[in-house]
Amino acid sequence: MMLSKAIRYVFTGGLAAFVDLSVFRFLLAFGMPLSLSATSSWLIAAAVNYSVTSRYVFNQAISRKRALLFLIGALLGLSINVCVTLNLVQQVGLSPLWAKLFGIGTAFVFNFLINLLWVFR
Numbered sequence: 001m002m003l004s005k006a007i008r009y010v011f012t013g014g015l016a017a018f019v020d021l022s023v024f025r026f027l028l029a030f031g032m033p034l035s036l037s038a039t040s041s042w043l044i045a046a047a048v049n050y051s052v053t054s055r056y057v058f059n060q061a062i063s064r065k066r067a068l069l070f071l072i073g074a075l076l077g078l079s080i081n082v083c084v085t086l087n088l089v090q091q092v093g094l095s096p097l098w099a100k101l102f103g104i105g106t107a108f109v110f111n112f113l114i115n116l117l118w119v120f121r
Helices: 002-029 034-057 064-092 096-119
Strands: none
Touching: 002 034, 002 096, 034 064, 034 096, 064 096
16 A cells, blocks of 8 residues: 555656756746745645645545645655755755755655655555
């Protein structure tokens, strides 16, 4: 059961990552600062992710309570995502797009566990 959810979460996470990266790249292209671009793109991706994850991965209707729990977990994931992105750009010298990919990947693992064990238990 957990493996099935993890596989489906990869797909919903992939969709969210695509949204996140696409919006991030778009915002950077229009001159928005790095940290604001990373945060804004994440917020849009989080809304898509909650909607799809609720239904497709955990087979549950959208609710305010779960939305709040999801948002709390996602905000923790956001801090991981943004910190990894900024550190890899500023400290390691990676390009913003590659750094963002690593930020997304790191937060992805954290978010799946939070959703599995807390939000949708």
